[in-house]
Amino acid sequence: MAAWRAFVSASHLLERRIEEQLKAAAGLTHPQYEILVRLSDAPEHQMRMTELARGVVVSKSALTYQITQLEKAGLVERATCPSDDRGVLAVLTEAGLRCLEKVSPGHLEVVRAYLIDRLSREELRTMTSAMRKTEEALRASA
């Protein structure tokens, strides 16, 4: 269980550090940053609410809240979904994209400094595949 203990501590510590960095750099929380990243990767910089929530791994209600916050900040907009009248599209704005481009380097630097750069190429490859396996297993069972 040593692996598990280390995993939990490391992920919580890293989470804290990342939160701190993002807040200082752009007043963003980690979930908010994740939302921007996912949107920037999506076709036309937009995504359905439910799909986005699944991707970021937060509840739908938490996403509703965060999208509202990001909308107030002008980084995201809501749009009606053409194919489904119930649907809502979260759309990354120009300002959102610029914000992301401004913040990413610092974020990645933290991730590298405390995680990536401390692992050999071999270790990194192993860990990636391990994390993918557990992600897949958990997504499958839900």
Add this chain to the structure above:
Amino acid sequence: MAAWRAFVSASHLLERRIEEQLKAAAGLTHPQYEILVRLSDAPEHQMRMTELARGVVVSKSALTYQITQLEKAGLVERATCPSDDRGVLAVLTEAGLRCLEKVSPGHLEVVRAYLIDRLSREELRTMTSAMRKTEEALRASA
């Protein structure tokens, strides 16, 4: 950055699943469970608040809140610290220990099912060492 993405998703998904399991099994949250584990490992089943907060990786105020909750549930007690009049000791009660023994198996089963058992011995070893490295780095820089 694939490694990082997988890491974040996997840890959030796992966190959710664990939270769900603990809530169902004993009405505990993950932080609460962590507190019980740390206390059960400590000499005389007790620890100073600040030290405990560092171990579990939560803020002091969050720990104050959680210890109060656990005290209401009868799983933990507060005691005055003999060597330091400011200090407070969190002490695991008999009921707390029994609760932990009751819940642990189910918890470990989840951790194994989604993380440990999906990794080869080699992968597990690599991940442990990687997590230890980042934990150490993050604790050192704080």
Add this chain to the structure above:
DNA sequence: CAGTTTTCGTTAAAATTCGAACGACAGTAC
């Protein structure tokens, strides 16, 4: 030993999370 600075744990207010319940719409069966 007085004066300053830290550390300890708690508190208060604000922010964020989740789960459950909801109304609106979509999909399917008959």
Add this chain to the structure above:
DNA sequence: GTACTGTCGTTCGAATTTTAACGAAAACTG
């Protein structure tokens, strides 16, 4: 078409976390 069932996003209330500020006690300084 009508009824059933499922999905979508939001809202509400409860629980939890964080930050900042606080009073008390320790540790350090001279």
